[in-house]
Amino acid sequence: MTTEPILRVESLAKNYGGLQAVRGVDFEVPEGSIVGLIGPNGAGKTTTFNMIAGVEKPSAGSIYLSGNEITGIETHALYHKGLLRTFQLSHEYARMTSKENLMVAASAQLGENIFMNWLASSRVTAREREVQDRAEETLEFLGLTHVSDELAGNLSGGQKKLLELGRTMMSDARLILLDEPGAGVNPTLMLKVIDMIRRLNQERGYTFCIIEHDMDLIADLCENTIVLAEGQILMQGTMDQVRKDERVIDAYFGGEVV
Numbered sequence: 001m002t003t004e005p006i007l008r009v010e011s012l013a014k015n016y017g018g019l020q021a022v023r024g025v026d027f028e029v030p031e032g033s034i035v036g037l038i039g040p041n042g043a044g045k046t047t048t049f050n051m052i053a054g055v056e057k058p059s060a061g062s063i064y065l066s067g068n069e070i071t072g073i074e075t076h077a078l079y080h081k082g083l084l085r086t087f088q089l090s091h092e093y094a095r096m097t098s099k100e101n102l103m104v105a106a107s108a109q110l111g112e113n114i115f116m117n118w119l120a121s122s123r124v125t126a127r128e129r130e131v132q133d134r135a136e137e138t139l140e141f142l143g144l145t146h147v148s149d150e151l152a153g154n155l156s157g158g159q160k161k162l163l164e165l166g167r168t169m170m171s172d173a174r175l176i177l178l179d180e181p182g183a184g185v186n187p188t189l190m191l192k193v194i195d196m197i198r199r200l201n202q203e204r205g206y207t208f209c210i211i212e213h214d215m216d217l218i219a220d221l222c223e224n225t226i227v228l229a230e231g232q233i234l235m236q237g238t239m240d241q242v243r244k245d246e247r248v249i250d251a252y253f254g255g256e257v258v
């Protein structure tokens with residue numbers, strides 16, 4: 001039996017003027033997996049994510065979500081289809097509390113304005129109560145209950161990463177694209193972020209595609225890792241295979257003996 005991958009990318013390319021940032025990339029992400037995307041700075045990793053998430057229009061190629069073409073579909077429409085790319089918390093979100101951030105995420109998915117109603121009136125409907133309960137459960141799951149009423153802008157780097165994951169849990173996400181979830185996170189919270197990604201995968205069935213420079217995070221979580229260099233796929237395999245591959249060593253260190 002063949003199962004349709006949740007994500008399939010074919011001959012994907014992006015040019016910025018004369019610069020070929022991504023030059024014909026093909027890969028698949030199986031449903032339920034955690035796939036790593038690594039490569040040196042400027043390899044085209046973020047550009048690839050941006051095209052998949054509808055932030056940038058591809059110059060060429062096609063993108064399929066569970067077999068349905070989504071090339072060129074905008075971010076908010078993809079959100080409703082269960083594809084989510086996490087961004088750093090914007091200024092707008094930094095001024096809301098942790099709990100409010102989670103409630104807004106549920107509300108955006110539903111296309112409702114629960115949050116505004118919730119702010120404007122003391123009358124809490126059953127639906128609003130449900131979203132509040134879910135936000136509280138999510139904070140508990142993440143170990144963030146103690147900062148529930150803290151402004152998101154005041155959280156530590158690692159707590160912000162956990163809150164970003166929490167926002168995905170409030171939506172009905174199926175495929176989550178994470179761009180450097182380990183960046184700026186201290187080692188203790190890093191272990192927590194890794195654990196959270198694994199639990200979301202195992203307990204809730206979310207599929208992840210993760211860009212990361214921290215090889216330990218990738219080795220820990222990903223059964224398959226794709227290596228990009230200069231806009232092309234160099235190889236893919238387990239981190240053991242990746243680490244031994246001469247082409248990867250060359251791409252990272254330019255052939256120098258290290």
Ligand SMILES: Nc1ncnc2c1ncn2[C@@H]1O[C@H](COP(=O)(O)OP(=O)(O)OP(=O)(O)O)[C@@H](O)[C@H]1O
Binds near residue numbers: 019039044045
């Ligand atoms: N909006 C843009 N306009 C012009 N060039 C861009 C744009 N975005 C990215 N690039 C260029 O495209 C190439 C790929 O960039 P990209 O951000 O995808 O790399 P990356 O693999 O994510 O690198 P890093 O590991 O440093 O985040 C780089 O040469 C970059 O300078």
Ligand SMILES: [Mg+2]
Binds near residue numbers: 045046047
């Ligand atoms: Mg990047």
